[in-house]
Amino acid sequence: MGNLIRDARRQRQLTQTELASALGTSQSAVARIEQGKQNLSLETLARISEALDSEIVTTVTSNAPVNLRIEGGRKLSGEIDVRTSKNAAVACLCAALLNKGRTTLRDLARIEEVNRITEVLNSIGVKTRWLPDSSDLEITPPERIDLDAMDEGAARRTRTILMFLGPLLHEFEEFKLPNAGGCDLGSRTVEPHLHALRSFGLNVVASHGYYHATVDADRHPDKPIILTERGDTVTENALFAAAKYPGTTVIRNASPNYMVQDLCFFLQKLGVTIEGIGTTTLTVTGVAEIDQDVEYYPSEDPIEAMSLLAAAVVTESEITIRRVPIEFMEIELTLLADMGMKYELSEEYTSNNGHTRLVNLRTIPGPLKAPKDKIHPMPFPGLNIDNLPFFAAIAAVAEGQTTLHDWVYENRAIYLTELTPLGVKVQLMDPHRVLIEGPTRWRPAEVMCPPALRPAMVVLLAMLAAPGESVLRNIYVISRGYEELDSRLNALGANIQTFRD
Numbered sequence: 484m485g486n487l488i489r490d491a492r493r494q495r496q497l498t499q500t501e502l503a504s505a506l507g508t509s510q511s512a513v514a515r516i517e518q519g520k521q522n523l524s525l526e527t528l529a530r531i532s533e534a535l536d537s538e539i540v541t542t543v544t545s546n547a548p549v550n551l552r553i554e555g556g557r558k559l560s561g562e563i564d565v566r567t568s569k570n571a572a573v574a575c576l577c578a579a580l581l582n583k584g585r586t587t588l589r590d591l592a593r594i595e596e597v598n599r600i601t602e603v604l605n606s607i608g609v610k611t612r613w614l615p616d617s618s619d620l621e622i623t624p625p626e627r628i629d630l631d632a633m634d635e636g637a638a639r640r641t642r643t644i645l646m647f648l649g650p651l652l653h654e655f656e657e658f659k660l661p662n663a664g665g666c667d668l669g670s671r672t673v674e675p676h677l678h679a680l681r682s683f684g685l686n687v688v689a690s691h692g693y694y695h696a697t698v699d700a701d702r703h704p705d706k707p708i709i710l711t712e713r714g715d716t717v718t719e720n721a722l723f724a725a726a727k728y729p730g731t732t733v734i735r736n737a738s739p740n741y742m743v744q745d746l747c748f749f750l751q752k753l754g755v756t757i758e759g760i761g762t763t764t765l766t767v768t769g770v771a772e773i774d775q776d777v778e779y780y781p782s783e784d785p786i787e788a789m790s791l792l793a794a795a796v797v798t799e800s801e802i803t804i805r806r807v808p809i810e811f812m813e814i815e816l817t818l819l820a821d822m823g824m825k826y827e828l829s830e831e832y833t834s835n836n837g838h839t840r841l842v843n844l845r846t847i848p849g850p851l852k853a854p855k856d857k858i859h860p861m862p863f864p865g866l867n868i869d870n871l872p873f874f875a876a877i878a879a880v881a882e883g884q885t886t887l888h889d890w891v892y893e894n895r896a897i898y899l900t901e902l903t904p905l906g907v908k909v910q911l912m913d914p915h916r917v918l919i920e921g922p923t924r925w926r927p928a929e930v931m932c933p934p935a936l937r938p939a940m941v942v943l944l945a946m947l948a949a950p951g952e953s954v955l956r957n958i959y960v961i962s963r964g965y966e967e968l969d970s971r972l973n974a975l976g977a978n979i980q981t982f983r984d
């Protein structure tokens with residue numbers, strides 16, 4: 484394989500350093516690969532084959548879906564760091580469009596969702612580069628964005644494309660964007676975004692798979708913008724619009740959630756004044772021109788922290804989860820304590836963004852009982868909407884009946900019935916409510932990933948719990964939000980193998 488890669492590289496007239504730069508790694512790593520001294524995952528091979536545009540390696544890796552084979556029933560042990568969040572990453576990537584200078588996002592999660600956004604950015608002329616031996620992404624905008632060249636395939640695979648509306652209304656009087664995709668959670672509303680951005684002169688008509696936008700540049704918010712719902716991405720879109728408006732904008736009913744806070748800290752670095760961060764009223768004084776070389780560290784992902792916590796609970800393991808953003812996990816932990824869970828928290832320390840409070844959390848295995856009331860999410864500071872599905876896996880090991888009420892998404896609770904083949908007694912009461920009766924007698928199973936990130940992850944956790952060999956098929960949706968999950972969980976003692984058909 485090393486020889487094949489070396490020959491393909493030479494044929495493409497690339498140096499080892501150039502290939503390393505395309506892969507976001509070092510020249511010495513490429514040298515090791517070519518000497519056959521490095522084990523290569525199929526994912527790395529796919530990246531190499533893409534960088535080399537090489538037939539030989541392409542044949543080996545192909546576009547076949549990636550599956551997992553999981554030998555479950557093993558206890559986990561050791562320590563694991565929570566990675567930085569998908570949702571802050573995508574917000575900051577969109578915010579980089581506001582900056583004419585170079586933005587470096589440090590320690591970014593290397594996940595498929597980030598890959599889709601960088602593909603879209605690259606296609607419209609924005610240069611992005613992973614700095615060698617790091618997860619730092621450098622983003623340099625072009626003189627003029629070329630929207631006609633947009634990679635629509637990538638754009639339609641993510642909901643984040645909707646968050647191009649806010650930055651682009653500063654650049655164009657007229658533009659179109661492909662309709663948003665993302666998790667298949669039933670229809671997700673766009674109206675609150677359009678309502679918020681109307682105050683900045685944006686008018687959008689959706690037809691034939693596109694949002695057609697026109698901008699009345701003379702229109703500015705003359706009164707507070709009241710968001711019709713306290714959504715995360717709608718708040719972010721309003722922030723993008725306000726960031727380059729040189730007056731003061733008040734945004735009410737804003738989401739104070741983790742990714743919005745991260746975005747605010749990043750915008751502050753770009754010179755935007757924001758008061759009220761972490762509350763539902765944001766007062767923003769923008770700047771007409773942003774042209775700065777800046778760096779920013781997005782914070783750790785509370786949803787990944789919850790996922791790892793649930794992995795420890797279902798496998799009855801003692802592990803230490805480091806870098807847990809505690810402000811965004813407090814309700815979840817209080818509820819778990821009510822269910823009988825024991826854990827220890829370290830002293831608090833600060834994330835690299837200089838703001839977010841982190842702790843290390845040590846899980847202590849023990850019996851759990853079902854909560855007396857139903858579990859339901861609320862916009863922050865409620866129980867996180869994306870953390871709710873993990874309580875399905877936790878309820879499966881608790882004694883008694885737990886009701887989960889996902890009022891938010893049309894389709895998400897439905898996917899939790901995918902736990903049935905793994906032995907979980909789960910009953911769909913209506914499209915929003917499931918009843919789970921524990922404790923579960925786990926059994927291994929072969930399951931196709933549901934098309935939604937968190938329920939898919941919950942199925943994976945159940946497979947970690949179920950003794951025997953399970954197979955989880957087509958895990959793209961999980962790779963959207965989690966970085967190298969297999970190797971990171973294997974380092975804790977799990978046995979997860981990646982394979983393609």
Ligand SMILES: CC(=O)N[C@H]1[C@@H](OP(=O)(O)OP(=O)(O)OC[C@H]2O[C@@H](n3ccc(=O)[nH]c3=O)[C@H](O)[C@@H]2O)O[C@H](CO)[C@@H](O)[C@@H]1O
Pocket residue numbers: 570573642643671672712713714715716717742862868869891892
């Ligand atoms: C990229 C990103 O950051 N994605 C997150 C973001 O998506 P995003 O902000 O795009 O979420 P949506 O706008 O789709 O809102 C989620 C759902 O909640 C409903 N809703 C929301 C707020 C409210 O006050 N009332 C209300 O009814 C919406 O109508 C929708 O059905 O927030 C969601 C809810 O936290 C998370 O699941 C997503 O992971």
Ligand SMILES: C=C(OP(=O)(O)O)C(=O)O
Pocket residue numbers: 642643665666869936937964
């Ligand atoms: C629903 C989610 O993401 P998105 O908004 O990217 O679809 C999620 O992260 O669980």
